Amino acid sequence: MKIRSLAAVAVAGIALAACAPGTASKSKSADEQTGTLKVWLYDEANRAPKEKVVNAAVADFKAAHPKVNVEVGYIPTDAGPRAEKMKGAFNDPNSAPDVVEFGNTDLFGYVAAGGLADISADLDTWSEVGDLPKDLKDTTLVDGKTYGLPWWLGLRSLYYRTDVFTELGIKPPTSYAELVEAAKKVRSAKPDMFGIAVGGKYTFGGLPFVWAGGGDIATQQGGKYVATIDSPQSQAGVKAYTDLFGKDICPPQQCADLTGGKTVEAFAAGTAGMAILPNSSRSAVEAGVAKGKYAVVPLPGNTPGSIAPAFSGGNDLGVMKSSQHRSLAVDFMKILGGKKYQLQMFDAMGNLPTLASARGDVVAKDPWLKPFIDTLNAGTKFVPKDAAWAKIDAQSVVPTMFQKVVTGKSDVSGATGEAKTAIDNAFAGK
Amino acid sequence: MNRTSAVRPVGPRRVKGNRKVSRRIANTTAIVIALLTVFPLYWMVLSALKPDGEINSVDPRPWTWHPTLDNFRDAFGVSGFGGYFLNSLIVATVVVVLSGLVSFLAAVALTRFDFKFRTTILVMFLVAQMVPVEALTIPLFFLVRDIGTVAPGFGLSTLGSLMLVNLAFSLPFAIWMLRGFVKAIPESLEEAARIDGANRFTILWRILFPLVAPGLAATSVFSFITAWNDFVFAKTFILDTDHQTLPAALMVFFKPDENDWGGIMAASTLMTIPVLIFFVLVQRHLVSGLGGAVKD
Amino acid sequence: MTTTTTPARADRPAPAPVRPRGGANKTKSGRRRSWMPLWLLLPSAVILIPLFGYPLYQLGLLSFLEFGQPQASAGEVAEFVGFDNYSTLLGDDQFWDVLSQTVIFAAACVVATLAVGAALAVLLTRVGKWPRLLLLFAALGAWAAPAMTGSTVWMFLFDTNLGLVNEVLGMQGHNWFYEKWSAFALVGVVVVWHSFPFVMISLYAGIESIPVSVLEAARLDGASTWTTFRHVMLPILRPILTIVVIQSIIWDFKVFTQIYVMTGGGGIAGQNLVLNVYAYQKAFASSDYSLGAAIGVLMTLILLVVTVFYIRALRRSGEEL
Structure with a gap:
């Protein structure tokens, strides 16, 4: 009994402050149509070309949503700092972004941490979803739900x-x-x-x-x-x-x-x-x-x-569970993750597109990629x-x-x- | 000169007649050690000034004929170093001032008064210094986040949060160190003022404070370093880029693919300069002050 | 010689031979018992209790819970697990490896820092003005260099391919961080480089503050240099030595930045982990907050034991806090 009550006190104590993040991130995501949409992308060694493409995508998005402001932040690519940044975002929804780029192996941890939103329904209605190969889509599934949009491949x-x-x-x-x-x-x-x-x-x-x-x-x-x-x-x-x-x-x-x-x-x-x-x-x-x-x-x-x-390997785009602009976030993700900008990202950064038709385009254009495509076709592996x-x-x-x-x-x-x-x-x- | 020879653990011992030779050896040793000590800093500044080609050369030379400010320009221009620099400076300044005031009051309480738990409190300040700061960031993160809901100026991603936390973590040592300085001021001065009819407030601020000022200067160096060097808190609490401080920003230059050594060294130089200036400004008090602590 | 190091009352601040005691004693009992010290301590309390005491309490609490990322952000209830975290830790061979190398590394750093600092403090008293100023300013420079930048510069100097040291020694391709103790030694050098100035300047200032008349008197009394040192200088320097030793122990045991930056978070296969970095890796990299908290608690306890031991040894020799 003693242990029990001690446990109760302990749990109560921790709930006072340390557990509060749980309740915080459970707070319902909202679907505001105005305000600022925050986007976090990886800060690459040579960021300028990436930034240019992203800015173009932002302009596209703004044309459709003139009242919305888009704020793009670039987060460290190194595993340690990156993980801290993301954990900070999970623990404090107020500073969290709406749209994030993340490594495809990070997805499962992020989902378990309650950080990512289930976007199965949103992707199902996406015009370009048919172009996304099934094996790639599978890497974003947890318990049958989709949590990410494969953005580019690294082989x-x-x-x-x-x-x-x-x-x-x-x-x-x-x-x-x-x-x-x-x-x-x-x-x-x-x-x-x-x-x-x-x-x-x-x-x-x-x-x-x-x-x-x-x-x-x-x-x-x-x-x-x-x-x-x-x-x-x-x-x-x-x-x-x-x-x-x-x-x-x-x-x-x-x-x-x-x-x-x-x-x-x-x-x-x-x-x-x-x-x-x-x-x-x-x-x-x-x-x-x-x-x-x-x-x-x-x-x-x-x-x-x-x-x-x-x-x-490769990176996905996803929507944060705590996002207050859910449908805007999905819209932006679809624009940046669509064929148009996948092709531009290839030209800018050499990121191999995930969409089959886009990949076909760049491979036809650039024979340099052949060994990578051969590797891809020979079958790839993934982490647990x-x-x-x-x-x-x-x-x-x-x-x-x-x-x-x-x-x-x-x-x-x-x-x-x-x-x-x-x-x-x-x-x-x- | 003979008075210290017994405590000298290194170097040759000389008999009295050889004083000159001994002195010369001592001088040379001091100069050599000084140069060795300062060399890494020289190398830092030098590398910051070298053009890229020379830094990445496998044949490094201890000088350069083509100094360039490109690395500094990159630091300020491309990486927004100026803003981080300012953030660091603001946080450090606030921490130094507040920590000086608060620790002065506490040090007076702990040296000039006799009360229950005095020793206990003293020991607690010592123990506080033993807690690994890195481990405390876990609960502190949640605390700061909750503070933010009440006082937005001190929540996550604010300079206020860094000020608060660094203040808290610089205090135990500041109090502990300042206590020695306060102790060194003869009580007879306050006694005399009291007899003249001065009240406690006057004694505290008009008599004690000016006398402890050199000690405060010395102590402030440590508070400054705590705030200026902090990288764990900044990394954990500051989630946006606008409010980042220098040490965390320095990490920007460490890329997984290629370390931009020129940029790193330029950033390091910029980060070292303010501390160096601070040290040089208070060094007189540092030397005499630390000595004063034992003088009684 | 008058070496009155035995204090009259245990709670008096450390006395020294020349302390003007007249009249001070009578103030002890009556007049100074007031609310004044509490008012003076209030600001410290207002800052430290919520920002230091409370998180510390939570740290202790965390170490008895099962607390990972799902608990921190997905709203799962933290489970009370008693001493499970501690028994996991104590049953882990790696923990003992890390603990023992932390102790060895920290002890070596403390000894080296004190030896270098003391030796140079004495050297300072024996050199001319310019060498003294030069050494003082060089030391200030090393002291001022933030741990982060200091580590970085040394790392660059000892870089496998681009480093000056390998170039000068003709050892291109030699990796100083490959062997465990070579890596520790190099990090140790940087720690000493950063921390000897504090010891040197404190002790130098202490030595300088000894009134020449006192030493003169000792000499006239016919005391040998050793006697002078042992019975005149040492008692005067002891309060400073105490602070310097305690601080060195605390700082060197808690070294974080240098190890973290220079060995890339713990060295090849984690061979250069020290407790502090280990705790950080557990807590943040692995999101095992409760295990990290347990390491933090253990570390504080170890430091506490070491310091208490040291203070008691001092007490026995007649010194006190």
Whole structure:
């Protein structure tokens, strides 16, 4: 009894202030037709072209809603600051935006936090919804309800230096074994270069190797996710990726702590023979010394000619649950997420459109994209569609696993075992 | 000179005849250490002035022939640094003034009066400094949000919230430190004033306050640093970009893809300058003041 | 020598040998018992109780609840879980690793800061005017540099590819943050760089404030340098030393910015986590607010124990708060 009453006091106490956010964000969303519509988008490294396209979309929107003011804010792209910003918005509806851009893997955590509005009905009546491929739409579903509009895609493929490959007489790799061989050749001929730039913190650079051998982070069993990162297939994949961290390819001293972004930097700066980069890294690469001296092929799988499944990355647009301008927010989302601005965003930022017809247009226009489309068609993979992913990601479970193996702190079975425990704990809500 | 040789833990010990040599070694050591200490700051300013090509060169040189203000211009122009700078300055100034006043009163209470729980309160101020600020941001976030519903000027995304919270977190140390300064003022002065018929208010403001002023100056440095350097609160409470302060804005330059070192160094320089000015202004009081604390 | 360090009353402020005591004692009992101190403390109370005390109370409360993002924003009811958070924490090997490396790291920083600060304070008393001013201003510069910018600059100096240090040492490609203790050492250097000036300037000011006459008298009495130091200077410097040591312990144990910025939030595979950063990662990155709160509570308790231990040791040697 004593504990019970103590609990009651404790709960009452916390409800006094700390729990109040719950009640606050439950407050009904409204549907005002005037006022200011707040929009949060990602602050990219090179924001100016994006801003230009967005401003055009805002002008379009204002033409239809002359009495509405639109305020666009750009939030940090880095996982940590970004997550804080979004949590702040969930906890305090007053400072929250109406429309947000978010990474497609963030969706499940945001939905669990009660941050995003169910937009199933709104999308069903959208004129362009038929153009949206089903597999992409599925990435925005939680319990059968839609919470996001897929805005653009990011797929990773293998960038390599044509000049170096020609000089050394290497052909673009078509299997994992060839990849290793090519990387070693580059490194031994050019000690200043990484054979392939890989990073211990580069989750989506490493996961394709896990997927290539049939492994996965977790699989759904009876409606619940169970970690399979320690399965023999997964372990083989982890070994394949971490084997690339060696003095003869990418020295652990320099590569163990690299993020995906740093591998872009290395490749652009000409210090890597190969790198696993998304299509959106194009402008960064072409701003560096690698410009005009590189080409892209799909990341090879284990058997010759196969393609390692890529992570189907990208960003969605969504409407906040706390929005006071619900239908205006949906309208703006539809404009910015529609074909017209998807095409403009491709021209400005290289973001691959999600709408099938728009993608067809840009691929026809730009053969550079072919390896990415080949990768897409070969089948892509996704992270567990569960709120726990936010936690797994935030706790750096996968990078820690890679780093432990790379630095020799742990062997593959030990590191994957630890990762399994952490992942299963996250699914169990611990 | 011999008086301190016993406490000198480093350096060679010299016999009396070698005073000159010893002095020269001491001078040289001091200069070398001073240069080493200041070098990172020199490097910061230098890198801020270097053109982009030189910063990203793998062959860094400790000088530049082509100084440029581009990085500073970028900081102010592109990133709206001016506004953040002003925000930081406003918050820090308010915190310094209020914290000085409030801590002065508290320090007087804790040194000049004898009352129940005096030691307890003193210890509480010490314990308060041990609480990790980062952990407190969780409940504080909700508190500030709720304050905002009552007093909009102090809610989330306002400079007021930062002033309040930084004030609260600079107080324990300010009181603790100021206590030493107040203690160092001989009570006989107040005694004399009292005999002359001055009331408590006069004694407090006309006699004690001016005497403690140097100590207040020294203490204010710490309050200033607390407010100026704070990045956890700013990051957590300020959800819009208009009311952001410097440290959080500095993070803007850390990009996942490529760190703009020139921009980072220019921003860092701008962020260091006001603190440096503050220090130089009060340094005389800092040195004599801290010493005064023990002089009694 | 007159080393009256034993106080007359336990609650008196720390006395020193030259304190003018006449008349001060009689004021203790009568006249000064008034409401005045409460009025003087009122502003502090008005600020600290709601903005410090209340959140602190909530922090304690949180550590006994199950409180994550769904509770914070989706309106789920926080469940009282007793000591579950604490037992989770104490049963986690990583917590003990982090705790032990925090203690080692903080202790090393405290010792190094005090040693460097004290050594340089003494050095300051032995050099000419210009070297002294130079060192004082250099130290002020290091002190003034915000933790954030200081960490950034040092990081740049030690950058793997673009850093000056690697260039000078001919070690291009060497990553100072790869080895756990190499990373800790580098962060430690920055912490010491930031905090030695406080120690140095405080102690230097203390030494300078010792009246020459007192030292002269000691010399005339035939005291050796050691005796002079031990029985004349040390007692005078002790209050300052006490503050300096306590503050160093508190600050170094709570180092956050330097670790967070320089090792990118805890180093390779979290090898450079210290309690403060660990708590922050748990609370904010993983949205496990209650676990983060529990770490915060434990940290405060540990600091408390260390400080109490230190203060008691001082008391035993005749000093007090």
